[in-house]
Amino acid sequence: MQRVDLFPTHEFEGLKLRAGRPYPFGATVIGNAVNFSIYSRYATACTLVLFHNHEHEPFVEIPFYKEFRIGNVFSMMVFDLDYENIEYGFRMDGPFNPQEGHRFDKTKILMDPYAKLIVGRDVWGTPPDWNCPYQYRSRVVFDDFDWENDQPLETPVNDLVIYEMHVRNFTCGAAAGVEHPGTFAGIAEKIPYLKELGVNCVELMPIHEFDEFENSKPSPVDGHMLYNVWGYSNVGFFAPKAAYASTGRFGMQVDELKNLIKQLHANGIEIILDVVFNHTAEGNENGPYISYRGIDNKTYYMLTPDGYYFNFSGCGNTLNCNNPNVRDMIVESLRYWVTDYHIDGFRFDLAAILGRDQNGCPMSNPPLLESLAHDPILGKTKLIAEAWDAGGLYQVGSFPSWGRWAEWNGKYRDAIRRFLKGDEHVLQDVKERLVGSPDLYASQNRGIKASVNFITAHDGFTLMDLVSYNGKHNEANGEDNRDGENNNNSWNCGWEGECDDPGINFLRHQQIKNAISLLMVSQGIPMVLSGDEMGNTQFGNNNAYCQDNEIGWLDWNNLEKNADLYRFFRQIIRFRRQHKVLRYEYHLGYCDFRNLGYPDISWHGVKAWEPASGYNNLTLAFMLNGRYAETDGQPDDFIYVAMNMHWEMHGFELPQLPEGMQWHVFANTGMASPNDICEPGRECLAENQHEILVGGRSMMIMVGKAPAPVVEATVPEKDSSEKETLEKETPAKEAPAKESKKK
Amino acid sequence: MNTEVYKVGAVLDSSTSKTEQQNILALLDQGKNVILDLTECTYVSSAGLRVMLYAYKVAASSKLQVLLVGVSDEVRDVMKITGFAQFFKYFDTVEDCK
Numbered sequence: 001m002q003r004v005d006l007f008p009t010h011e012f013e014g015l016k017l018r019a020g021r022p023y024p025f026g027a028t029v030i031g032n033a034v035n036f037s038i039y040s041r042y043a044t045a046c047t048l049v050l051f052h053n054h055e056h057e058p059f060v061e062i063p064f065y066k067e068f069r070i071g072n073v074f075s076m077m078v079f080d081l082d083y084e085n086i087e088y089g090f091r092m093d094g095p096f097n098p099q100e101g102h103r104f105d106k107t108k109i110l111m112d113p114y115a116k117l118i119v120g121r122d123v124w125g126t127p128p129d130w131n132c133p134y135q136y137r138s139r140v141v142f143d144d145f146d147w148e149n150d151q152p153l154e155t156p157v158n159d160l161v162i163y164e165m166h167v168r169n170f171t172c173g174a175a176a177g178v179e180h181p182g183t184f185a186g187i188a189e190k191i192p193y194l195k196e197l198g199v200n201c202v203e204l205m206p207i208h209e210f211d212e213f214e215n216s217k218p219s220p221v222d223g224h225m226l227y228n229v230w231g232y233s234n235v236g237f238f239a240p241k242a243a244y245a246s247t248g249r250f251g252m253q254v255d256e257l258k259n260l261i262k263q264l265h266a267n268g269i270e271i272i273l274d275v276v277f278n279h280t281a282e283g284n285e286n287g288p289y290i291s292y293r294g295i296d297n298k299t300y301y302m303l304t305p306d307g308y309y310f311n312f313s314g315c316g317n318t319l320n321c322n323n324p325n326v327r328d329m330i331v332e333s334l335r336y337w338v339t340d341y342h343i344d345g346f347r348f349d350l351a352a353i354l355g356r357d358q359n360g361c362p363m364s365n366p367p368l369l370e371s372l373a374h375d376p377i378l379g380k381t382k383l384i385a386e387a388w389d390a391g392g393l394y395q396v397g398s399f400p401s402w403g404r405w406a407e408w409n410g411k412y413r414d415a416i417r418r419f420l421k422g423d424e425h426v427l428q429d430v431k432e433r434l435v436g437s438p439d440l441y442a443s444q445n446r447g448i449k450a451s452v453n454f455i456t457a458h459d460g461f462t463l464m465d466l467v468s469y470n471g472k473h474n475e476a477n478g479e480d481n482r483d484g485e486n487n488n489n490s491w492n493c494g495w496e497g498e499c500d501d502p503g504i505n506f507l508r509h510q511q512i513k514n515a516i517s518l519l520m521v522s523q524g525i526p527m528v529l530s531g532d533e534m535g536n537t538q539f540g541n542n543n544a545y546c547q548d549n550e551i552g553w554l555d556w557n558n559l560e561k562n563a564d565l566y567r568f569f570r571q572i573i574r575f576r577r578q579h580k581v582l583r584y585e586y587h588l589g590y591c592d593f594r595n596l597g598y599p600d601i602s603w604h605g606v607k608a609w610e611p612a613s614g615y616n617n618l619t620l621a622f623m624l625n626g627r628y629a630e631t632d633g634q635p636d637d638f639i640y641v642a643m644n645m646h647w648e649m650h651g652f653e654l655p656q657l658p659e660g661m662q663w664h665v666f667a668n669t670g671m672a673s674p675n676d677i678c679e680p681g682r683e684c685l686a687e688n689q690h691e692i693l694v695g696g697r698s699m700m701i702m703v704g705k706a707p708a709p710v711v712e713a714t715v716p717e718k719d720s721s722e723k724e725t726l727e728k729e730t731p732a733k734e735a736p737a738k739e740s741k742k743k
Numbered sequence: 744m745n746t747e748v749y750k751v752g753a754v755l756d757s758s759t760s761k762t763e764q765q766n767i768l769a770l771l772d773q774g775k776n777v778i779l780d781l782t783e784c785t786y787v788s789s790a791g792l793r794v795m796l797y798a799y800k801v802a803a804s805s806k807l808q809v810l811l812v813g814v815s816d817e818v819r820d821v822m823k824i825t826g827f828a829q830f831f832k833y834f835d836t837v838e839d840c841k
Contacts, residue, residue, distance in 0.1 A: 142793065
């Protein structure tokens with residue numbers, strides 16, 4: 001039966017029309033019509049502009065009749081469009097009065113802010129025709145992907161091991177060995193690798209449509225082209241980056257991305273998107289008209305009293321996130337990515353901006369953040385904030401959360417980096433960071449699950465560079481090394497940059513193993529930077545946002561060159577995933593509150609039960625009681641972690657285990673591979689049950705459990721130095737029978 | 744096996760998809776398995792991919808089959824990347840289907 005409200009009522013140049021439906025905004029296929037709807041509070045008139053694909057000139061411009069507008073929404077149905085072969089945009093008429101915040105210009109053709117498919121930058125690096133009057137072009141999407149039984153995975157957040165990656169950098173390197181380098185399809189080809197590594201969540205740096213040619217220029221250093229590679233500059237909030245799809249040239253990026261997500265889910269891997277709702281690619285008053293500025297400048301942007309753009313993003317403008325209509329757009333965007341793409345979570349870039357009011361002032365209960373925390377569609381979606389902005393607002397530990405928001409824990413990064421390089425005055429801070437930062441997240445019922453722990457991320461050094469460079473080396477970015485973070489808390493281990501000194505290189509690998517060990521035994525959600533598992537270097541560049549070349553691309557040859565690192569990462573990640581006692585959701589009690597014989601966590605030093613607290617102390621140990629972390633009624637093992645960030649070797653007295661249990665060695669970062677780590681569950685019985693010797697700048701991870709009836713020789717024969725570590729006889733103190741509180 | 748070969752034109756996109764879909768569905772409606780011969784088809788668009796998948800869904804709901812013949816490497820690659828490939832069986836020639 002045909003609906004009477006799908007019958008044309010108007011005609012314009014042979015096209016049949018009728019008044020459209022205001023909701024939803026954007027272009028929606030309804031029967032044999034496409035419904036176009038767009039909101040503008042201050043526009044006086046609007047025209048729908050239709051192009052045949054890739055044509056410079058439109059084939060028709062249809063005015064929205066007076067009866068096609070309700071309130072501030074223009075909506076119109078156009079019948080019988082061959083919508084696979086058309087692109088559309090809008091012209092908006094209205095006042096041009098920058099002091100009042102209005103910048104309407106009806107000579108501009110504007111992209112739909114709700115466009116779900118955007119074309120114009122379809123193949124990466126293909127120079128655009130700048131003479132074309134319409135650069136970023138809206139298109140109607142085919143949204144009927146066959147998901148079969150797929151849904152977001154809803155993996156408990158405390159079970160995640162996040163892998164932060166860039167779509168292009170991940171597989172562009174020549175040695176990546178994929179058929180479709182630099183694309184969503186390329187990631188799909190690497191799913192077996194991700195599974196082998198053991199991560200269960202990938203976090204993609206921005207994949208919303210952006211323009212790699214924004215501010216692109218030849219490097220003044222050597223002439224190579226600098227691009228906007230990272231994409232922290234949205235053109236649209238609903239469309240995937242076309243050039244990240246090998247099928248982008250056919251306009252099939254939506255299907256290609258959905259297929260990647262479906263395959264990731266089928267392999268137990270979640271996907272989190274890094275989303276940038278703090279600004280757009282339109283820049284300040286000197287920037288281009290792409291969409292928002294010409295559709296409703298005063299609605300979409302935070303403006304100064306005299307009509308200029310607030311710049312809390314550091315990128316020229318600031319999205320007016322707490323304007324009710326912009327807020328709706330953000331919520332709609334996120335809902336769309338969850339319902340239509342089955343996205344598992346979001347990481348919000350410079351999220352502190354989302355808590356500023358329309359005048360730029362921080363709010364105590366920002367309505368946008370509250371809406372997202374309570375949204376029904378996003379009810380089980382991970383929400384992670386980068387809880388600071390470029391305007392100086394720093395909210396790590398205080399981001400308004402309603403018990404829903406997690407944060408990138410920048411304080412974790414800073415404390416662990418300082419500990420790694422042997423700084424003083426850091427031990428108390430490190431103790432907080434290792435147990436899920438209760439000083440930051442114990443309030444508001446946020447729990448350990450609020451802390452996304454990381455040591456490296458896309459901003460800053462890679463892990464290999466963190467141990468290879470004292471200072472940044474960003475000359476290739478063409479800004480005289482002024483860009484990028486200056487305070488890196490890095491240490492080059494004795495030589496600036498790559499070197500062939502075996503001792504320095506061994507120490508660097510050791511430090512990397514220390515870092516990943518600390519990350520994986522910390523309570524909280526660990527996040528690994530893509531490539532760190534193979535010792536990827538950016539040659540000291542700590543801000544490679546513009547480097548579409550070997551600086552930014554992962555060099556997959558490193559997988560063989562640094563095979564010891566890759567092996568170590570695999571085993572330590574597996575270890576974490578096998579031990580629930582490392583993955584608490586809420587903070588620990590620091591006492592034996594269930595009367596299980598030992599506290600849930602206890603602190604130790606070189607003497608058992610006696611953690612040192614001197615300002616210059618660099619030795620620390622903790623023990624987790626596996627009886628507090630049962631799986632199906634089975635208690636986990638005891639885990640003891642000895643950290644010696646002093647440059648000298650120290651003996652660590654081991655706490656005595658419950659009767660029937662013995663200490664086993666899982667990892668010793670001071671040993672050469674393959675004696676540095678073993679397969680989880682096949683740890684070697686320690687010959688000395690009372691004390692271990694931990695080498696300078698080393699860590700040992702011990703597992704307390706009943707010895708296996710038959711000891712299998714799965715770990716290669718220990719060399720003499722490890723025997724020395726294990727053989728030193730010292731009587732261990734007995735644990736108090738009922739430890740009420742030990743720190 | 745009650746099977747009919749349906750030859751797809753040079754391009755399967757929105758300009759041809761409506762007609763092609765009607766013809767394919769008519770064969771399925773007659774209770775026939777369909778061999779889609781794409782030997783001469785060099786381009787399948789988003790709309791075209793959906794014609795094939797919809798035919799597969801209709802066939803599967805009636806316990807019929809849609810088999811693909813002569814799919815070019817490029818089209819096959821696009822189908823694989825976009826998630827449409829897994830539903831079909833592929834053959835080089837019509838004779839191979841038998």
